[in-house]
C-alpha cells in the first residue's frame with residue numbers, strides 16, 4: 039500500500055492527480071495562446087513579402103526567424119511536457135530570477151517554526167512545476183520552469199541530508215495532455231508542512247524505482263524526471279575545457295552525456311551554435327539514443343555519429359577481427375599511412391617517360407629523371423594532392439634543363455623571356471597535360487587505402503613500423519574494400535580520415551548555383567512541427583554525411599571513450615580543435631588492449647586542455663542479483679576495480695543453462711531465448727561471440743521484433759529487459775580484452791539474465807561456466 043498523508047491513500051492520490059491536471063490544463067491553454075501569437079507573427083511576416091525595400095525584407099526575415107523558433111518549440115508533441123514539482127520553504131532573500139522563481143537556495147532562518155509541543159511547522163512559500171521548456175503566464179509568473187534553469191536544480195539535487203528549501207519533490211507522470219500519476223519524496227519528513235493552510239499530502243513510493251522497473255523498448259528514454267544528484271552535477275558542470283566522467287555499467291553515463299548536451303545549449307545557445315557532436319561507438323547505439331535529445335527539445339545543433347560514419351561520405355558496414363582492429367587502431371598506422379600517401383603515385387601503370395617537342399626538337403625525361411623530380415616534389419610534409427602544381431613546375435624545370443636552352447641564353451632577361459615562352463608551349467601541349475594527369479593524378483583516400491591491399495607493397499611501406507605478420511594481416515583485410523567504398527570497417531574509416539589530411543583536397547572553382555529566393559527566409563527550417571522533423575530526420579542525417587559537412591565543433595561528447603583507438607582519437611580530435619569536451623567512459627569495459635597508447639593520442643587530441651573529473655557510482659540498470667554475477671567477472675577482468683552499487687533487487691537470480699554438444703547449442707539458444715521472451719514484456723538481447731554472430735542470427739531469425747542478436751562488441755552501451763549470454767568462454771577468448779567484453783555482455787539486462795554454456799565452457803554441476811567461476 040502506498041504511503042499517504044492527509045487522507046486515505048487512494049483519495050489523496052486521486053485528488054492530487056486532479057490538482058496537477060488542472061495545472062497542466064492551464065499550461066496547455068497558455069501554450070495555445072503562444073502558438074496563436076507565433077502563427078500570427080509568421081502570417082504577418084509572410085504578408086510583407088510584397089514589400090520590396092531591403093529594410094522591410096530584413097525585418098520580415100528577422101520576424102519570420104523569431105516566430106519560427108518559437109513555433110517549433112511550442113509545437114513539440116512532448117510525452118510528458120510537465121514532469122516535476124517542488125514545494126519550497128521561504129528563502130533567505132526575496133529576489134526573483136529571470137524565470138520568475140525566487141533565487142535563494144537556502145531557507146530563511148525562520149522558515150520553520152517550533153510549536154510549544156515541539157512540532158516543527160512550516161508554510162510552503164513557493165511551488166514550482168518543472169518541465170521540458172519554461173512557460174510564463176501572461177503576468178510573467180512561471181507556470182513551468184525549464185528543467186535546465188537554475189531554479190530547477192533543487193528538483194534534482196535536494197536530498198534528505200541537504201534538502202535546501204525543498205520540502206516535497208513530486209514526479210508527475212502524464213501522457214499527452216493527461217496526468218496519470220504522481221510520486222512524492224519527502225525531504226523534510228520531520229517538518230509538518232502546510233500549503234495554503236492544509237497539510238501537504240505525500241503520495242507514492244519512489245519515482246526513481248518506478249522508472250527503473252519499466253519495460254524497455256529499442257530506444258533509450260530520457261531521464262529528465264528522475265536525474266539523480268551525482269548525475270545532475272555532471273549535467274550542469276560548467277563547460278570547462280574537458281569534463282571527464284567515469285562510472286561503471288548502468289550508471290547513466292550515456293544518459294547524462296545527452297542531457298548535458300541539452301543543458302549546454304540552454305546555457306549558451308550562441309556559443310554552441312557551433313554545433314555539438316556526440317561520438318558513439320556503434321550505429322546500434324546511435325539508433326538507440328537518437329530520440330533522447332528531441333524529447334528534451336533539442337535537435338539540429340546536435341549531431342550523433344557512430345565512429346564508422348564520422349568521416350565524410352563513408353559508412354562502415356564490415357567488422358575487423360580483434361587482431362586486425364588492433365593493428366588498424368594502433369598509433370603506428372599514422373606513420374604507415376604517411377608513407378602510403380607519398381608512395382601512392384608509384385603505380386604499375388604510371389608513365390615511365392615524358393616526351394615533349396620544344397625548340398623544334400624532342401625533349402625527354404626517363405624513368406630515373408622522373409623519379410628524381412617526384413622525390414624533390416614530395417620533399418616536406420605538405421599534402422600530396424596540393425603538391426601537383428609544384429611537381430608541374432619541377433617537371434618544366436627539368437625539361438628546360440634537358441633541352442639545353444639554359445646554355446643558349448646567357449643574358450638573364452632573354453633567358454627569362456625564353457623560359458616563359460617555353461613553359462607556355464609545353465604546358466599547352468595535350469601530351470604534357472595527359473602525362474601530368476597520369477603521373478600525378480589526384481589521389482583519393484579510398485584509392486590509397488586500397489593500394490595497401492597489395493601485400494608486398496604494404497610490407498615495404500610498413501617496414502620497421504609493423505611486424506611482417508601484421509602487415510600481411512592488414513593487407514589481406516583491405517582486400518575486401520571495393521572501389522566504391524563497400525566493405526569498410528569502422529577502423530578503416532579512421533584510416534581514411536587520416537589519409538584525407540595527408541592527401542589534401544585541391545581547391546576547385548565553386549559550381550555556380552542559382553539564387554533561391556527561399557534562402558532569404560532564414561528561419562524557414564524551423565517552421566515545421568516536431569512530428570514532421572522526426573519523419574524527415576533520417577533523410578537530413580544522410581544529407582549531412584555528404585561533402586561539406588561541418589568539420590569543427592564547439593563541443594564534443596565522446597561516449598564509451600575507453601574504446602577509442604589511437605587512430606580514432608586522431609580522427610575525433612581533428613573535429614574539435616577549438617572545442618570543449620565531455621568524455622564519458624569506463625576502463626573496465628574497454629575492448630581496446632593498449633590503453634596507454636590510446637591515452638597518449640587522447641591527450642594529443644585534447645591539446646593539453648585542463649580536465650575536471652566526475653565519478654558516477656550507482657548502477658541504475660542491473661538488479662543486484664545480476665550485478666553480483668557481473669562483479670565476479672569484473673574482479674578478474676580488472677582486479678581492484680570498484681563496481682557500481684546496484685539500487686534495485688528483483689528477487690530473481692540469473693539462470694545458468696548448458697548445451698552438451700555444439701549440435702545442441704542452436705536448440706538450447708532457441709529454448710532459452712523463448713523462455714526469456716515469455717518472462718519479460720520488453721526486449722531480449724542475445725549476446726554471442728563476434729565469430730558466432732551470423733549463425734546465431736539464423737538460429738533466431740523467427741524470434742520476432744522484441745529479440746535482437748548481437749556480437750559481443752555490438753552490445754556496448756545497449757540494454758534489454760533480458761539478456762541471454764551464449765558461450766561466455768568464447769566471448770572472453772576472442773581477444774586479449776575478452777574478459778572486459780564479457781563484463782559488458784553480462785551488464786546489459788534490466789530484469790533477467792541467462793548464461794548459456796557450450797561444451798567448451800566446462801560448466802560445473804550448477805551450470806556455472808569456468809569463465810564465471812571465481
Ligand SMILES: Nc1ncnc2c1ncn2[C@@H]1O[C@H](COP(=O)(O)OP(=O)(O)OP(=O)(O)O)[C@@H](O)[C@H]1O
Nearest residue numbers: 261264265266287288289290291292293658659755
Ligand atoms: N536518474 C535516472 N533515472 C531513471 N533512469 C536512469 C537514471 N540514470 C540512469 N538511468 C537508466 O539506467 C540505464 C543505464 O543508463 P546508461 O545507458 O546511460 O548507463 P551507462 O553508464 O552509459 O552504461 P554503460 O556503461 O553500460 O553503457 C538507462 O536505462 C537509463 O535510462
